[in-house]
Amino acid sequence: MSVHGFEVDLPDGTKQALADYAGKALLIVNVAxxxxxxxxxxxxxxxxxxxxxxxxxxxxxxxNQFGGQEPGDAEEIRNFCTLTYDVTFPLFAKxxxxxxxxxxxWVHLREQERGLGTNQIKWNFTKFLVDADGAVVHRYAPTTKPWQIEKDIAALLS
Structure with a gap:
């Protein structure tokens, strides 16, 4: 199964079909x-x-599973991301x-690409790169900085 077979919750409680992202490369990240x-x-x-x-x-x-580092509600999270980092990419429900x-x-993502010694997510900012067909192609540790992923993104888009 590809990630396109899943639906996820938006902050307002409505559903978003990931099939809507078919044909696009995705970077899926847990944030705090x-x-x-x-x-x-x-x-x-x-x-x-x-x-x-x-x-x-x-x-x-x-x-909010790692050290209680995302305690806010959807509005607080959106405000923080917008005001502090001018985030314009989609934020989903906690x-x-x-x-x-x-x-x-996230169960699917973990099953597709294991971390070091486990399939569990170890911390915030674990990242999964997904190709246009919805296949997980890489998992990145929280310590991997976004600029270090750029070459892999560019390769998927070429």
Whole structure:
């Protein structure tokens, strides 16, 4: 199954079919506003602006599972991202990425590309690169900075 077979929740509670992103390369990221990696929002936004017109999307999923670093509600998260980092890529509803309540998309992502020694998400800003057909092609650690992924994104778009 590709990621295009999933539906995810938008902050307002409505559903978004990921099939709507078919034909685009995706970077799917679990994010948090109070994390040591939060400054990656700036690099993610830079990548988004550079490649969005070439068929690239970033899908960000706020997650509060790691150190309680995303305590806000949808409006607080959106305001923080917009005012602090001028984020224009889509932010989805807050989710769990691990455990029995894990979002099905994230279970799928974890099953497709394991991290070091586990398929569990280890921290905020874990990133999955997905090709235009919805196949997961790479998993990046939270420590991987957005600019380090650029060559892989560009290769998918060429």
């Amino acid at each position: 506003s109070q994390c040591g990696f939060t400054s990656q929002y700036a690099g993610l936004e830079e990548l988004y602006r550079k490649y969005k017109d070439r068929g690239f999307e970033i899908l960000a999923f706020p997650c 989710i769990a990425v691990n455990g029995s309540d894990a979002d099905p998309l």
